[in-house]
Amino acid sequence: MVTRVLTILGFAAVIAALAVLELLGRRKGSRIPTLGEWLGYVMRSRAGRLLILLGWLWLGWHYFSR
């Protein structure tokens, strides 16, 4: 039971950290890029764009098709 709770807390902590980063990135003058900014940066190249879009498609398949 303790291990399960710890695992769930681990996921929650990482997801909360991602949310905090997004909030920090939205502050004026922040050096931390927002999710949209760094995704846009990665998607500047054709390979990066393909990789991110394939990741999006994989997420849909993983959670909604199977």
Add this chain to the structure above:
Amino acid sequence: MEPMAADDIPRWPERWPGRLRVRSRGGRPARKVVIGAGLAAYSWVAASTVPFTRNALLVVLLPGAAVAVLAYGRPARRIPPPDRVDVTGLSYWAVCIIALFEWEAAAFRDNSLWWHPSLTALIDPVLGVRPVKAAAILIWLLSGWALVRR
């Protein structure tokens, strides 16, 4: 940090002069409502599909094909990406995402047992509720549109 590889993605509006018309940010509310209602309806129907079936695969592949067409065939008006991003700031994101994958991989390695569940194992029961699954599909569709504009 120097910018990544050369920007070889054609950007609106240089290559598509026919699409030069400037739209106001809040323009065409009726069109947005119709598209939003269509996406919501699609999500609701898609949420009714049974996993591991042909229909469940199609409801994902259809938006995938639409995004591919929009991304490469008929690019949407894109949001200009930043010329550079701060390496330190980006590393915070990288650390968190790697930690998420590592945590997931550790659970997957243990066959996602009850005492060490993967994120997928935790989310799947929640997605068993149709309104939740429909909302998740709608968010997924909207994120696909957001990515096409990047």
